[in-house]
Amino acid sequence: MNIVTLTIPQEVVQSNVPSWLERLGAALTTMGAIVFVLGSTGAFETVPILYSVISLIVSGVGILLLTVPAGLRVTSSSMNTNVMRSPVRRRGLAGWSLGVALTLFYILLYWFPETLVHVVASLEPLSRLIRNSPADRWFLYGTLYTLAVLVFGVRMLVRYRHSRYHLLRTVSLITAQLVFAYLLPSFLAAMGEPELYVHYFWPLKYDYIFPSSLSSMWSSGEGLTQFFAVWTVAMTVVITPILTYFYGKRWYCSWICGCGALAETVGDPFRQNADTSLRAWKIERWMVHGVLLFITVVTVMLWLDHVYDNVVFGSLAQRLKDIYGFVIGAMFSGVIGVGFYPIFGSRVWCRFGCPMAAYLGILQKYMSRFRITTNGGQCISCGNCSTYCEMGIDVRAYAQRGENIVRASCVGCGVCASVCPRGVLRLESGAKQR
Ligand code: SF4
Numbered sequence: 001m002n003i004v005t006l007t008i009p010q011e012v013v014q015s016n017v018p019s020w021l022e023r024l025g026a027a028l029t030t031m032g033a034i035v036f037v038l039g040s041t042g043a044f045e046t047v048p049i050l051y052s053v054i055s056l057i058v059s060g061v062g063i064l065l066l067t068v069p070a071g072l073r074v075t076s077s078s079m080n081t082n083v084m085r086s087p088v089r090r091r092g093l094a095g096w097s098l099g100v101a102l103t104l105f106y107i108l109l110y111w112f113p114e115t116l117v118h119v120v121a122s123l124e125p126l127s128r129l130i131r132n133s134p135a136d137r138w139f140l141y142g143t144l145y146t147l148a149v150l151v152f153g154v155r156m157l158v159r160y161r162h163s164r165y166h167l168l169r170t171v172s173l174i175t176a177q178l179v180f181a182y183l184l185p186s187f188l189a190a191m192g193e194p195e196l197y198v199h200y201f202w203p204l205k206y207d208y209i210f211p212s213s214l215s216s217m218w219s220s221g222e223g224l225t226q227f228f229a230v231w232t233v234a235m236t237v238v239i240t241p242i243l244t245y246f247y248g249k250r251w252y253c254s255w256i257c258g259c260g261a262l263a264e265t266v267g268d269p270f271r272q273n274a275d276t277s278l279r280a281w282k283i284e285r286w287m288v289h290g291v292l293l294f295i296t297v298v299t300v301m302l303w304l305d306h307v308y309d310n311v312v313f314g315s316l317a318q319r320l321k322d323i324y325g326f327v328i329g330a331m332f333s334g335v336i337g338v339g340f341y342p343i344f345g346s347r348v349w350c351r352f353g354c355p356m357a358a359y360l361g362i363l364q365k366y367m368s369r370f371r372i373t374t375n376g377g378q379c380i381s382c383g384n385c386s387t388y389c390e391m392g393i394d395v396r397a398y399a400q401r402g403e404n405i406v407r408a409s410c411v412g413c414g415v416c417a418s419v420c421p422r423g424v425l426r427l428e429s430g431a432k433q434r
């Protein structure tokens with residue numbers, strides 16, 4: 001009788017055992033989180049700087065120590081090791097607790113900001129330094145958001161260091177968040193200019209082409225603000241379709257967008273929790289296109305009212321605008337979109353609620369050169385690609401048929417290609433062969 005000996009690769013055995021650095025990282029992260037919660041009660045009111053330094057920097061360093069050594073152990077062939085056994089990453093008690101904590105934070109931020117007054121106060125010196133104005137809850141949110149993208153961005157760079165594509169797009173996402181979403185608006189505020197976000201356009205930043213916004217930007221007489229009015233319209237109706245024709249929606253969703261930056265960095269550990277069922281896909285199509293239709297109708301109504309002196313829809317357009325802002329802008333994009341990362345995956349907002357994703361998706365499906373090509377003969381049906389697709393696309397089904405993937409929802413993150421052990425998948429934007 002032949003005896004077959006199975007050898008478990010060393011990296012698989014070792015990756016279960018946390019190193020002393022990871023244990024230190026876990027301790028620092030926990031300490032930072034405890035100080036953050038304690039500080040929100042006013043416990044460190046007399047030493048606000050110490051509070052922000054300890055809670056934010058210590059937990060940031062903790063997360064780095066926790067994730068970087070683990071990322072360094074990951075080789076291109078062991079990317080999926082132990083993922084499905086992790087209680088944080090696979091909807092265990094720790095994952096649910098994290099989801100509840102994130103959701104709670106968003107609820108406090110949007111509807112009970114007075115509970116965060118001490119946390120906001122701790123950022124007063126930083127706000128004065130870079131914005132020349134008092135800190136508020138949105139400055140707190142922007143600071144936390146940017147820090148999270150930076151810290152988890154380093155994790156991405158280490159974990160996906162074998163792929164030039166991931167290195168470049170992660171650097172792009174970090175830079176867009178740090179420069180365009182955090183520093184530039186802060187400097188504009190310091191100069192007394194409106195806080196403009198040059199990388200957000202309609203329909204994601206839905207109010208940028210509302211008549212009230214455009215007319216106030218234009219009538220300001222400031223060259224920079226007038227340039228921005230032209231910029232935001234040109235990006236929406238001209239440059240976005242052109243870039244999507246050449247590169248698909250990935251140029252925005254996986255390289256520039258702030259929501260994409262958080263999803264691709266903080267959300268990456270949870271990408272395998274996306275629902276891949278047919279039912280989820282049907283719900284997704286109705287919801288995301290419904291949101292796009294909603295904001296398009298509201299925008300057209302506001303413009304008609306503007307042109308005809310408010311006699312067409314009266315207050316209805318304004319009411320619908322407010323409903324959209326509350327339900328989609330606040331509840332969906334923040335509370336559900338990010339709070340539910342550990343439960344439903346990293347792209348809940350992008351899949352089910354983002355009107356920009358819907359707009360780009362229509363362009364991608366019907367007029368783009370972007371597709372994922374498959375070499376069906378090499379596919380071993382392992383399913384890694386489908387498991388790690390954050391948009392819940394059944395990539396394997398296409399690979400098995402050797403069919404190109406041209407899907408409206410694909411954000412071109414490229415992770416399906418990275419986790420494929422057989423090199424079956426390729427992201428391509430070249431001219432299609434006849
Ligand atoms: S199909 Fe691949 S590239 Fe597209 S979203 Fe899914 S994992 Fe990312």
Ligand code: SF4
Nearest residue numbers: 379382383385399420
């Ligand atoms: S395409 Fe690659 S990852 Fe997907 S099932 Fe086939 S071999 Fe596995």
